[in-house]
Amino acid sequence: MTLDGKNVARRGAAALAIALVAGGGGYWLGQREGAPATESGSGKDGRKILYWYDPMVPQEHYDNPNSLSSMGMKTIPKYADAAPDTGPGVSVNADARQNLGMRVVAAEMGALPSSLTVTGSIDFNRRKVAIVQARSGGFVTRVYARAPGDVIGAGAPIADLQLPEWGGAQGEFLAVKRLGRPDLTAAARQRLRLMGMSDTLIGEVERSGRTSGTVTIRSPIGGVIQTLDVRAGMTLAAGQSLAQVSGIGTVWLNAAVPEAQAGLVRMEQSVSATLAAFPGEIFAGRVTAILPSTQAESRTLTVRIELANRGGRLRPGMFASVALAGDGKPALLVPSEAVIRTGTRTLVMLALADGRYRPAEVRTGREGGGKTEIIAGLTAGEKVVASGQFLLDSEASLAGVAARPIGGGQ
Incomplete structure (x- = not known):
């Protein structure tokens, strides 16, 4: 090389x-x-880290920031200097409460206004009906200008009848009277009364000394002629009906109450009704009957209300809006918007001390006027969240906060 x-x-x-x-x-x-921090580890800002966890399953603790919880979520650190858990519930600071627009109100005793508003229709008062009959056999000599549907006053004439039997009985009475026997005269006078003659007619016969077999049949009450079965020249039998008159001094208002709300109705309950025919006017009445049967088609119960009919303005067939008054009994009330219905139970979000919140299970009753009656689960004075409670309930569910059971105390 x-x-x-x-x-x-x-x-x-x-x-x-x-x-x-x-x-x-x-x-x-x-x-x-990348080394994992343990209980003696610390974060980048120097804060001591106890463990890592997933807020959705806070009971699971991990010693590695790269761990995934059983929910498959990335874990976050739990610092040693974090605010201690002072009790059940979720904590929300003042800024978050303001951003959520949270509103807290106290449960309080009060009277629940009625929310039961139903529809109804005007009908005749079936208790105010007069049947005009012929008390004796005879025939009709005159019929006054009447027709079904006419409104007549009390004492209005309907027809003139010729009754031969009455004429004969009056003649016998005058003959007995001439005998000067008071006891027999009294007995004859009583016989005329039993035949249907009025004291006025008997007195007139006694004063004039003449018989009168012709009698004018008059309506005993004021109202509407429902039927008129008499014509001039007719032959009548004893007890035959001539006319039927329905009174209109009072009318019935038949209200259709849904079956689910039938428990809110009671006898003598005060009622206010409004009609389109008279805008701005309120008609006061009371419940006089709750019919024993329910309409199978509409699943409604008919409630009968009696209304005064001054001037006859309320006419059968008119429709009305009916508001039934509350019973005035004291009840524990919260705003209806504070109630959370989950389908299996009903909750409210309690506002605890130090900005903490906890769900509480309740049992509700009636509703009305934006208020809901709390039958069990709350006491007067306890504070509930009336706005933003759904977010708090979700947070409490994620944090595993158990709802306070009914009867669990404050």
Whole structure:
């Protein structure tokens, strides 16, 4: 080998040695920078790291930042100087609360306003019905200008009847009266009453001394003529119906209440109704009957409400919007927006001390006016989150925070 060849060989060996040293140093530095920190390790900012974990499964601890949790997520460090866990729940600092727009309210006792608004229709008051009949056989001599659907007042004439039986009985009464026997006269007068004659008619016969077999049939109540089965010249039998009159001083409002809300209705409950025919006017009434059967097609219960009908303005067939008043009983109330319904249970997010929050299971009751009744799971004065609670509930679920069970105490 020549001198030049030896120089070339020495240069090549030196370059290889330098490359090995450089490679070994780089490998060692890389191992130092990537070495996992243990409980005695520290992060780049000098903070002591206890372990690495996944917030979705905080119970799993790892000693290597390159580890993946059972959820397949990259782990983050848990620092020794982090705020200690002071109790169950999730912690939210003031800035985060402001950014979330969180609103906290206290559960309080109050009366639940009614939210039960249904529809109904006006109908005749079926308890205010008068049947006009012939009390004795005879025939019709005159019919007044009446027709079904006419509105008449109490005492309005319907027809004049000639009743021969009445004329004969009145003649007998006058003959007995002339005998001067008070006891017989009283008995004859009572017979006329039993035949259907009014005291006014009997008094007129007694004063005039003349019989009157013609009688005017009048409506005993004011209202609407539903049926009119009398014509001039007709022959009548005793007890035959001449007309049917429905009173309109009061009307019924038949409201259709959904089956699921039937428990909110009670007898004598106050009701307010509005009709499109009278905008801005409220009609007050009360529940007089809850019908025992449910409509199979609509799954509704019919509730009968009685309304005063001043001036006869409320006409059968009109539709109305019906609001049933609440029962006024005190109840523990929270805003309805604070209630979280998961399908299997109902939760609210409690606001604890030091900016901590924890879900609590509750049992709810009625709703109305933006309020929900809490039957169990809360006490008066406890604070719940009314805005932003869904994000807190998600965070609590991720952190594995268990909801406070019903009956678990404050």
